[in-house]
Amino acid sequence: MMKAVLEVNNLKKELGSFSLEQLTFSLKEGCITGFIGVNGSGKTTTIKTILGLYPKDDGSIKFFGKDMEKNECEIKNRIGVVLDEGYFYEEMTLKEMKSIIAPAYTNWDESVFLNYINRFNLKLNQKIATLSKGMRMKFAITLALSHHADLLIMDEPTSGLDPLIRNELMEILLDFMEEEGKSVFFSTHITSDLEKVADMLILIDNGKIVFNESKDELLERHALIKGDNRLINEHSTKLFLRLRQTPFGFEGITNKVDQVCEQMKDIIIERPSIEDVMLAYVKER
Amino acid sequence: MLIFAIVAPIFNNSKLGLSNGSFISFLTTVLFVEYILFNMISFQEDKYKGAALLCTTPYTRNGVIKAKYVFILVIFIACFLLYNLAAAIGASYGLTRLSIYSVGVALLIISIFFGLLIPVQTKFGYEKTKYIFFITVFLTPFILPTIIEWYQSIDININFNLPIPQSIKDWIPFAIAVLMGLISMIISIRIYSRKNL
Numbered sequence: 001m002m003k004a005v006l007e008v009n010n011l012k013k014e015l016g017s018f019s020l021e022q023l024t025f026s027l028k029e030g031c032i033t034g035f036i037g038v039n040g041s042g043k044t045t046t047i048k049t050i051l052g053l054y055p056k057d058d059g060s061i062k063f064f065g066k067d068m069e070k071n072e073c074e075i076k077n078r079i080g081v082v083l084d085e086g087y088f089y090e091e092m093t094l095k096e097m098k099s100i101i102a103p104a105y106t107n108w109d110e111s112v113f114l115n116y117i118n119r120f121n122l123k124l125n126q127k128i129a130t131l132s133k134g135m136r137m138k139f140a141i142t143l144a145l146s147h148h149a150d151l152l153i154m155d156e157p158t159s160g161l162d163p164l165i166r167n168e169l170m171e172i173l174l175d176f177m178e179e180e181g182k183s184v185f186f187s188t189h190i191t192s193d194l195e196k197v198a199d200m201l202i203l204i205d206n207g208k209i210v211f212n213e214s215k216d217e218l219l220e221r222h223a224l225i226k227g228d229n230r231l232i233n234e235h236s237t238k239l240f241l242r243l244r245q246t247p248f249g250f251e252g253i254t255n256k257v258d259q260v261c262e263q264m265k266d267i268i269i270e271r272p273s274i275e276d277v278m279l280a281y282v283k284e285r
Numbered sequence: 286m287l288i289f290a291i292v293a294p295i296f297n298n299s300k301l302g303l304s305n306g307s308f309i310s311f312l313t314t315v316l317f318v319e320y321i322l323f324n325m326i327s328f329q330e331d332k333y334k335g336a337a338l339l340c341t342t343p344y345t346r347n348g349v350i351k352a353k354y355v356f357i358l359v360i361f362i363a364c365f366l367l368y369n370l371a372a373a374i375g376a377s378y379g380l381t382r383l384s385i386y387s388v389g390v391a392l393l394i395i396s397i398f399f400g401l402l403i404p405v406q407t408k409f410g411y412e413k414t415k416y417i418f419f420i421t422v423f424l425t426p427f428i429l430p431t432i433i434e435w436y437q438s439i440d441i442n443i444n445f446n447l448p449i450p451q452s453i454k455d456w457i458p459f460a461i462a463v464l465m466g467l468i469s470m471i472i473s474i475r476i477y478s479r480k481n482l
Contacts, residue, residue, distance in 0.1 A: 051341050052340065072345060083338060086338070089335045
């Protein structure tokens with residue numbers, strides 16, 4: 001059985017008018033877990049709370065079986081973090097920024113750092129303020145991967161990046177996972193990135209966890225159904241999580257595939273995308 | 286800053302012409318240098334929020350706060366060393382070496398100033414702290430004379446005659462400065478531990 005690298009139990013955090021409501025989920029070792037949700041659903045709040053950037057109001061957070069509050073330094077030595085806005089001192093060069101971050105880690109590996117710098121064509125003497133968004137992300141990943149972290153936590157790492165860099169990042173994650181005992185947890189609203197790499201998916205909406213399961217099982221258990229509007233009535237509507245009707249027909253997401261097949265003929269059944277499933281569960285505001 | 290820390294005491298002392306001009310020159314120089322450098326760092330921190338990234342590393346929140354106080358102390362020590370260099374160069378301008386007691390009093394004043402500034406800035410942030418201190422500086426000329434008048438009217442004669450050798454009495458300002466610094470640090474740590482980064 002896979003060990004849990006992160007266990008969150010009944011996490012509560014209030015931030016103005018928004019709150020995380022008794023969040024409970026866990027991450028398995030050896031998996032890439034995608035943390036999905038629409039803008040404002042609580043992804044960043046959750047990640048910042050589990051990292052201790054937002055003090056929690058209640059609940060427990062354990063990394064590698066150890067309580068975060070009591071073993072903070074030991075745990076953070078094993079975590080690589082990439083935040084959505086970087087939070088770099090932009091007047092500094094890459095080298096200067098590294099010289100601040102590196103001494104914090106007991107396992108800092110300069111050769112790995114230089115390897116990534118060369119791989120990403122970054123210049124150590126370049127000021128961070130002059131880097132493009134993609135280059136900043138690459139630098140953030142370089143810092144996160146240069147101390148042999150066991151868990152990589154990333155908050156919207158692909159937001160604002162072009163498809164080429166996003167694809168490159170996904171490949172980096174797959175390379176990272178080749179070593180045993182590694183795990184990745186990253187939040188995104190760009191679900192197409194997760195189609196390629198995610199093993200597990202956690203959906204958060206309005207501060208609550210909606211589902212936490214294997215991507216393959218999730219997509220197996222749901223179906224995208226298309227058919228004629230004549231098939232839609234008061235009874236059949238209840239079979240769908242989300243239903244969209246146009247003059248040309250209907251399209252809906254269901255988690256009751258067998259019942260739909262029994263009750264509706266002449267329909268097209270397709271495998272849904274992660275985005276289709278996510279939108280089916282997210283409440284319209 | 287390095288050159289300023291050497292030249293300023295010589296210049297100030299030559300202009301002041303007071304009996305304790307050396308102490309005042311040192312105090313004003315170290316206050317100026319400390320405040321400018323601390324302000325530069327606070328501004329950068331407020332602009333880029335780098336402490337958030339630092340706190341995802343094994344640097345703890347406590348470490349970030351302690352670093353601020355250690356920074357102030359290190360700058361004080363550096364200014365003191367540079368002052369001694371200035372005193373060696375500017376002896377002909379009347380700049381003299383400071384006694385342990387004078388250095389202690391200077392450290393105490395620095396400790397009071399930053400002992401207030403750092404917790405206030407930790408609590409309210411860089412921008413709001415600027416306004417708080419601006420208002421304080423603005424109101425001081427109006428409030429201070431009233432306080433001084435009151436103090437003179439109550440006719441208190443505070444005279445401590447502790448039965449301890451003078452060599453130990455000279456270190457009392459240091460001890461109070463360190464104590465105040467520690468209290469301020471504990472308060473700042475408490476405030477920062479509950480702050481959303």
